[in-house]
Each structure stands twice: as structure tokens, then as C-alpha cells.
Amino acid sequence: MNKIDIKTLKESAVSLFDDSWCLITAGDENSYNTMTASWGAMGELWNEDVCFIFIRPQRYTYEFTEKNNRFTLSFFSEEYKKALTFCGRNSGRDCDKAKETGLTPKAIDGSMGFKESRLTIVCEKLYYQDLDPKGFIDETLDSKNYALKDYHRMYVGKIVSAYTE
Ligand SMILES: Cc1cc2nc3c(=O)[nH]c(=O)nc-3n(C[C@H](O)[C@H](O)[C@H](O)COP(=O)(O)O)c2cc1C
Numbered sequence: 001m002n003k004i005d006i007k008t009l010k011e012s013a014v015s016l017f018d019d020s021w022c023l024i025t026a027g028d029e030n031s032y033n034t035m036t037a038s039w040g041a042m043g044e045l046w047n048e049d050v051c052f053i054f055i056r057p058q059r060y061t062y063e064f065t066e067k068n069n070r071f072t073l074s075f076f077s078e079e080y081k082k083a084l085t086f087c088g089r090n091s092g093r094d095c096d097k098a099k100e101t102g103l104t105p106k107a108i109d110g111s112m113g114f115k116e117s118r119l120t121i122v123c124e125k126l127y128y129q130d131l132d133p134k135g136f137i138d139e140t141l142d143s144k145n146y147a148l149k150d151y152h153r154m155y156v157g158k159i160v161s162a163y164t165e
Contacts, residue, residue: 026064042159072112074113080101133146
């Protein structure tokens with residue numbers, strides 16, 4: 001793994017989330033969970049390099065992002081799309097995602113990531129907020145995305161380290 005300065009990343013953050021997707025992982029070697037995410041952002045806030053992620057409360061991963069101070073974002077090459085699809089359609093409550101996909105979990109800087117990841121970003125939670133339906137200026141977003149009223153919890157995570165494979 002090569003440690004990188006996140007500011008040297010040449011890829012579009014929009015494409016990383018929207019096209020590559022990522023695994024959000026939280027926990028430690030004894031107990032962790034991971035799930036696929038394609039909604040997120042990377043940028044600058046409070047003079048820190050940060051990532052924003054959005055997790056619905058019913059996800060098993062939510063229990064882990066709540067309990068742990070750190071989470072990781074793992075981005076993979078195209079050949080792992082099937083694995084990410086699996087991790088986005090199944091819950092860690094019902095299966096062992098690493099075993100099912102062949103991904104290799106590994107401890108990284110106080111959290112968990114995966115050996116096969118081509119880019120791993122380790123974040124420390126700074127802030128969270130549940131999306132508030134009153135905030136939708138475009139109200140169609142509410143009806144389109146939240147029929148169950150399961151508003152995402154947004155986490156802002158300070159980027160503490162980043163690694164390429
Ligand atoms: C491409 C893709 C993107 C997803 N993005 C998100 C997301 O940003 N936030 C979220 O809460 N769920 C998202 N999901 C759904 C979770 O990955 C899915 O519900 C997963 O099974 C949760 O696993 P868990 O219960 O083990 O946490 C996405 C699923 C897919 C397939």
C-alpha cells in the first residue's frame with residue numbers, strides 16, 4: 001500500500017462515487033461491517049479535507065458507523081463490480097460479505113479496509129446530521145427517495161490517511 005496525499009488524487013470525486021461506487025466499512029478485526037455506497041462527496045470543510053457519506057438507519061453498517069470513530073471508503077477497479085453489487089444487495093446481518101465475495105478484510109489505521117481496494121480513504125467522524133425533510137427545496141427529492149421516511153444520516157469524516165494499492 002502506498003500512502004498518498006489526498007490532494008494529489010487526479011480522479012474526479014463525482015465519478016469515484018457515482019461510477020466506481022465504494023465500500024463504506026467501520027469496525028475492527030473482531031467486528032466490522034461493510035456496504036456499498038454511491039452517494040457521497042469529497043472536499044473541504046472547517047479547514048479540513050473531508051468526505052461526506054449518507055447512510056440509511058436500517059443498514060447494518062449504520063450500527064458500526066455509530067459505534068466507531070473511524071470509517072473507511074474503499075474504491076475498487078471494475079473487476080470488483082460484482083462484489084460491490086453483492087455488498088449493496090445483501091446485509092451483513094444475513095451473510096459474511098467477505099466470504100461471499102472473496103474480498104480480504106484488513107485493519108488500516110484504526111479501522112478496516114480491503115486488500116483488493118485500489119484506493120482506501122480512512123476518515124475520522126467529525127459530525128453527523130439526519131437529513132431533515134423540511135430542508136428539501138426541491139420537494140420531489142423527498143417523495144422520490146424517502147417513501148419510508150428513512151432519512152439518511154450524513155456523516156462528515158476528516159480524511160486522516162489515504163492509500164493506493
Ligand atoms: C450501487 C449502490 C449504491 C448504494 N449507495 C448507498 C448509500 O449511499 N447509502 C445507503 O444507505 N445505502 C446505499 N446502498 C444500499 C446498501 O449498500 C445496501 O442496503 C446494503 O445491503 C446494506 O448492507 P448492510 O445491511 O450490511 O449495511 C447502495 C447500494 C448499491 C447497490
